[in-house]
Amino acid sequence: MALNWYLTLKNLSKTDVRAAELFDLLQKAQTNEEKETAKSQAQEYIKAIQEAQDSNSEPAQDPIPQETEEKPVEEDLGSDNGCDPMPTVDNPVLDSDTADEDREPKDEEEKPKELTMLALNPRLSKYGITREEELFLQGVYLRNMTRDEKILMRRSIYQKQTEKERKIQADYRQKRIEQRQKDLNDPEKIRYNQERKYITAVIDARRAHKNFVYIFSKIDGLTPEVLKELLKKEENKSAILQQDPDFMKNFIKGYGE
Numbered sequence: 636m637a638l639n640w641y642l643t644l645k646n647l648s649k650t651d652v653r654a655a656e657l658f659d660l661l662q663k664a665q666t667n668e669e670k671e672t673a674k675s676q677a678q679e680y681i682k683a684i685q686e687a688q689d690s691n692s693e694p695a696q697d698p699i700p701q702e703t704e705e706k707p708v709e710e711d712l713g714s715d716n717g718c719d720p721m722p723t724v725d726n727p728v729l730d731s732d733t734a735d736e737d738r739e740p741k742d743e744e745e746k747p748k749e750l751t752m753l754a755l756n757p758r759l760s761k762y763g764i765t766r767e768e769e770l771f772l773q774g775v776y777l778r779n780m781t782r783d784e785k786i787l788m789r790r791s792i793y794q795k796q797t798e799k800e801r802k803i804q805a806d807y808r809q810k811r812i813e814q815r816q817k818d819l820n821d822p823e824k825i826r827y828n829q830e831r832k833y834i835t836a837v838i839d840a841r842r843a844h845k846n847f848v849y850i851f852s853k854i855d856g857l858t859p860e861v862l863k864e865l866l867k868k869e870e871n872k873s874a875i876l877q878q879d880p881d882f883m884k885n886f887i888k889g890y891g892e
Contacts, residue, residue: 640681653680661798662748671758672800679793686786749776763799768792833857834871841879859890 643659647654647791657677664670753760754769756773767777771788780788818824851857866883875882 643681644677647684648682668846676793676796677801679789679796683786683789683793686782686789719781738782746874763795766790829856830868830871833861833865835875837862838875838878841875842883847886862886862891863890 644654644658648658649655649686656682657673657688661670661673661677664673750765752766754764754766756764756769759769759772764772768788768791770777771785831874833854833856836857837850840850840854845853851859851862866875868888872883
């Protein structure tokens with residue numbers, strides 16, 4: 636791009652709602668895949684805007700498609716039979732031409748099937764990008780395209796990426812909600828969270844130089860017996876000893892093993 640896409644996106648985000656959304660998505664991306672997706676969407680959006688601006692300021696000139704469109708017309712009109720087609724009805728040459736015409740639509744039908752298949756690149760195929768669109772992103776045009784057609788193609792690719800990314804994010808948020816709800820009803824999770832709550836409270840109390848009388852009177856539900864059970868787990872004991880190396884010695888002295 637002629638301009639730095641990142642600075643362009645940043646400037647546009649001040650007035651363009653979609654640019655602001657893409658810029659925010661780019662800033663919040665954490666994994667490499669999220670960063671690559673956000674970057675790709677941003678670049679496609681900036682490129683589509685720049686091409687749209689170019690199309691408004693410069694008339695599209697593409698003489699090549701006009702020449703290729705005129706050739707078949709000239710070939711059809713320039714038959715050896717002149718202006719009268721009637722004598723050629725039973726001509727074997729016409730039968731051959733007719734056979735060719737019958738085959739041409741079949742070839743044209745086969746092409747779109749190949750082009751509408753999903754892209755070979757797994758990252759693109761998961762967004763629903765077709766083989767033709769994949770080649771387009773690589774700069775390979777399988778047909779003559781005007782400037783407007785290129786802009787529409789790029790917008791179509793961008794829209795597919797955006798819609799798929801939104802669906803992925805929505806599915807991820809839904810799974811997190813479901814998992815959180817499941818954890819709230821899971822006895823093992825409930826027990827684990829309660830243990831961490833007790834251990835954290837004990838560490839905070841010892842950090843504030845509170846004694847055992849304070850700990851067992853102020854931490855709701857925590858008793859010497861409950862704490863003994865918690866200390867049987869090495870990870871709980873290690874967490875407390877990191878804050879108070881003499882904790883076990885003092886605890887056993889006051890409450891036994």
